[in-house]
Amino acid sequence: MISIQVPCSTANLGPGFDVLGLALSLYLELQVSVISSSSRAHLNCEITCAGLGAENLRTDPEQNLITQVALYVLRCHSQHEFPHLTKVHIINGIPLSRGLGSSAAAVVAGALLANEVGRLQLTKDRILDFCLMVERHPDNITAALYGGFVGACLSELDPEDAARVEVPLAEVLPEPAGGVDTGKQPPVPPLGIGHFERFRLSPDIKAVVVIPNFKVDTAKAREVLPNQYSRQDLVYTSQRIAILTQILGQPPTDPKKVHLAMQDRMHQPYRANLVPGLSKAIETLTPSSYPGLLGVCLSGRIHFQDSMNESKRILIQ
Ligand SMILES: Nc1ncnc2c1ncn2[C@@H]1O[C@H](COP(=O)(O)OP(=O)(O)O)[C@@H](O)[C@H]1O
């Protein structure tokens, strides 16, 4: 059996919209068995699901995000379907559509799955390229694939490639995601379409995640954002990103500096209406009102403990 484990992630950390990501200790796990068998399943793949939101996860390999991504990667390597009867048991520990990068974890898990069952021997950096063709959020994707506290940037895609329906999601599309088989070779990612750096994270920093009992789809949370920003807001936010990436790695952590550096004008003010209580929490929870607190932010749209998790592949024979 092959076991694939991918962590959830929090994106942005305040000002680092689409830039900063941090892996946290909730996991998506796949238990995969590959059986050389003459019995057939659709595209040679059988999916079962357990864990959070299992009842909402699709079991058709052409509809489930994990297997859609795996099929996309396999098809880029001239493998039209799963090579042998592949049984994928999904154990989901990441709340869906709550801003903890469940889709990024699914995308990374799908690419790792294809790499294993298709014996593709892709490097991690090449796997990153495939993931970034699918989900254009390098913050969540790099955190999920490499673990830790990361900053990422993305090269622009050729608009024709970005529009190709063989790519399961182009950014984050409404359900059902694409990933259709047109019989043509899907667009193979250019080399090195994303770049990331890992930053230090002081061991004295811990995170607390508040998981709402309602969903906010990433696509909706992006629709409310403006297309243009003022120079003041861009400068305000860039200044804080630069400071934040350094001070989170310098123990003992200075709460006042972190709090200042976690202020944002790119996304949180526009998303406040989608998340009741967010503005009040950001305004009232400060290091002065709650000693020991560093900052409050909207995750994607938070346990810093054990945050060096990276996607793991464990082969159990
Ligand atoms: N384990 C999984 N298996 C299959 N699809 C998944 C899984 N996790 C997430 N997804 C897909 O990703 C969607 C959630 O993505 P999104 O709205 O971006 O929220 P999030 O903030 O959790 O990433 C789900 O509705 C589902 O389509």
Ligand SMILES: N[C@@H](CCOP(=O)(O)O)C(=O)O
């Ligand atoms: N930077 C993106 C990250 C989306 O994260 P998700 O967990 O909601 O998928 C954004 O803020 O939109």
